[in-house]
Amino acid sequence: MNGIPTPGVFLGSGEPVVVQKARKALFLDRDGVINVNHGYVHTADQTEWVPGIFELCKTAASAGYALVVVTNQAGIARGYYSEEAFRQYTSWLHEQFELRGIHLSATYYCPHHPEFGVGEFKVQCNCRKPGPGMLLAAADDLFLDLGRSVLVGDMPSDLEAAKAAGVRSSFFVDAALADVARIVDDGGDEA
Ligand SMILES: [Mg+2]
Ligand SMILES: [Zn+2]
Secondary structure, three states: OOOOOOOEEEEOOOOOOOOOOOEEEEEEOOEOOOEOOOOOOOOHHHOOEOOOHHHHHHHHHHOOEEEEEEEEOHHHHOOOOOHHHHHHHHHHHHHHHHHOOOOOOEEEEEOOOOOOOOHHHOOOOOOOOOOOHHHHHHHHHHOEOHHHOEEEEOOHHHHHHHHHHOOOEEEEHHHHHHOHHHHHOOOOOOO
16 A cells, blocks of 8 residues: 555545535544444444434534544554445434434544554554644645634544644533533624
8 A cells, every 4th residue: 555544535425515615523532522432333223312412513503613523443443343334324414413403514434544444454544633634635625714614523633633624613422412612702703
């Protein structure tokens, strides 16, 4: 494999859209933020939604935020499940949001691991959080304004990635769910 490793992306239906002005995004870590982290979750029956996550997403979408999932997937790197299985699960996850009236613009995933990756996935990359690669790729692909965007995570590495990418603010999930309005309040932006 040549060149710089890049994150995978599962684009939601209708993306990317043509926009006049860069959009703001709410970046969401997945395990521990969207689904309860039972460890390497990759099937519907392992999925337990984090209480309050759909409400947070609805509020953010109403306030004009594109919703983008950014997830380290060492389970792919380690060979616990295939990239194809992960993408099928991601398609199902996006559908579950759509059923609740919430559109996810995309899921970015890092399938790499510098130590425990198998084969091509054993690589030092810039997309595995705390690296900013997934956020930077999303900003390019989806025309996002990182300086007006927000990230919600459950690990210090999530917040470090946000900082490295120049995301306006980031929050731990408990704080985000306790005060949803604060997450989406960017001080009176017109968009
Ligand atoms: Mg997490
Ligand atoms: Zn990576």
